[in-house]
Amino acid sequence: EIVMTQSPATLSLSPGERATLSCRASQSVASNLAWYQQKPGQAPSLLIYRASTRASGVPARFSGSGSGTEFTLTISSLQSEDFAVYYCQQYNNWPPMYTFGQGTKLEIK
Amino acid sequence: EVQLVESGGGLVKSGGSLRLSCAASGFSFSRYSLIWVRQAPGKGLEWVSSISSTGRYIYQADSVKGRFTVSRDNAMNSLYLQMNSLRADDTAVYYCATVRDGYIDAFDMWGQGTMVTVSS
Numbered sequence: 001e002i003v004m005t006q007s008p009a010t011l012s013l014s015p016g017e018r019a020t021l022s023c024r025a026s027q028s029v030a031s032n033l034a035w036y037q038q039k040p041g042q043a044p045s046l047l048i049y050r051a052s053t054r055a056s057g058v059p060a061r062f063s064g065s066g067s068g069t070e071f072t073l074t075i076s077s078l079q080s081e082d083f084a085v086y087y088c089q090q091y092n093n094w095p096p097m098y099t100f101g102q103g104t105k106l107e108i109k
Numbered sequence: 110e111v112q113l114v115e116s117g118g119g120l121v122k123s124g125g126s127l128r129l130s131c132a133a134s135g136f137s138f139s140r141y142s143l144i145w146v147r148q149a150p151g152k153g154l155e156w157v158s159s160i161s162s163t164g165r166y167i168y169q170a171d172s173v174k175g176r177f178t179v180s181r182d183n184a185m186n187s188l189y190l191q192m193n194s195l196r197a198d199d200t201a202v203y204y205c206a207t208v209r210d211g212y213i214d215a216f217d218m219w220g221q222g223t224m225v226t227v228s229s
Contacts, residue, residue, distance in 0.1 A: 034215035087153065089215070089216075099156070101153070103153050
């Protein structure tokens with residue numbers, strides 16, 4: 001099983017600041033990496049797929065980068081609605097055995 | 110409007126069974142592979158099961174193999190999860206979602222979830 005590790009567990013920042021979230025895979029997943037945002041009481045929503053492609057309707061302040069085992073989600077200038085939990089997910093195995101990171105909680109400082 | 114609506118959750122005793130449903134509308138249901146993901150209270154996301162667009166290919170997490178069965182009815186635009194031999198650690202919100210493209214990809218459309226509580 002590919003293990004996904006996210007850091008930090010919690011990130012405290014102020015609106016307008018830049019957020020950098022990290023995700024590491026225990027083995028290469030190429031660019032088969034997605035990022036999701038989840039707000040309290042809501043389902044997750046897809047932000048980024050294929051490591052760096054924004055999903056439909058996702059603001060340009062969200063960007064993804066990386067390949068292989070190291071990935072980053074960057075939010076260039078935090079808005080109040082961005083404070084949430086973020087999960088990375090790999091989809092590189094065959095047969096499909098999707099795994100998620102444990103999540104990074106982005107909270108208001 | 111794209112919609113995925115889960116139902117069938119509830120309170121069940123350990124060893125019992127439940128059948129979850131996911132009703133889809135607003136998109137070409139039969140074109141998409143589908144998945145179930147669960148989230149235990151206060152915890153992260155765990156993939157449970159996948160089914161291809163035709164239902165021919167099915168994949169499951171080791172934690173549910175032999176106990177859970179995924180199926181779909183493309184004529185009814187519906188996805189199902191039959192859960193047997195339920196345990197306390199199956200307690201979670203269960204989400205259905207679409208696979209963005211093909212058999213394996215990110216999950217791009219999600220339902221709102223249905224809560225399953227297994228009492229010991």
